């Protein structure tokens with residue numbers, strides 16, 4: 001479909017928005033092993049060679065924080081974003097276009113869908129700067145479009161967003177040095193898989209400031225310390241903007257593992273064979 005531009009891991013059909021340096025980086029990356037996988041997913045490494053990996057559509061993908069967690073869990077991930085995303089990891093496919101339009105046209109081609117609609121409509125920033133943060137509330141329209149596909153889905157957003165029976169994930173559940181609370185609404189029983197929420201024992205650094213001794217990080221606004229942020233969030237490829245908006249891949253790796261079990265229990269492997 002002409003409205004959507006695909007950008008595959010093999011670099012064959014890169015978006016026209018991708019500059020030449022980025023084309024080179026992607027072309028070169030094909031010849032390298034996958035260092036991100038080796039570093040962050042040893043328990044799932046075997047799944048990388050599975051010929052039939054289930055396909056997951058990652059809507060509003062940004063630089064691929066959420067998508068990367070599903071990739072690590074064993075999915076073949078396609079991300080969609082309205083903005084070009086040259087830093088989206090080349091191990092996943094990127095489509096440049098409108099998320100809801102793409103979902104309506106292609107959602108049925110995937111085994112499951114994740115959506116992270118923009119959260120500014122629900123953050124406290126909407127009160128302090130209403131003009132700048134005037135954003136559409138997309139959760140309702142996204143949920144309707146997801147349900148119409150009949151596929152299992154996850155909607156992710158910030159606390160305060162109008163999600164239905166969401167689970168709360170916290171960085172401390174995964175040993176990350178950031179609390180970064182996020183809600184996940186799932187169309188199947190994800191709650192059973194959510195770890196206990198640890199007591200927050202560390203203080204969080206003040207907004208935008210580097211964390212002091214014993215403090216947890218807060219990667220919001222114009223934060224400093226990009227390298228630290230990449231390590232803490234486990235997104236070594238991402239820019240400041242990508243990290244600011246991202247779901248830590250650890251969260252969606254958990255959701256992805258639960259989703260694989262759900263798909264398996266509902267006969268996905270049989271359909272695939």
Ligand SMILES: C[S@@+](CC[C@H](N)C(=O)[O-])C[C@H]1O[C@@H](n2cnc3c(N)ncnc32)[C@H](O)[C@@H]1O
Pocket residue numbers: 059060061062063064065066067080081082083097098099100116117118119242245246247248
């Ligand atoms: C909260 S960020 C997503 C972060 C991402 N899930 C991650 O974990 O890295 C929301 C993204 O939605 C994108 N976006 C906003 N409106 C969109 C639309 N109509 N269609 C597709 N993407 C859209 C923005 O460009 C932004 O990258």
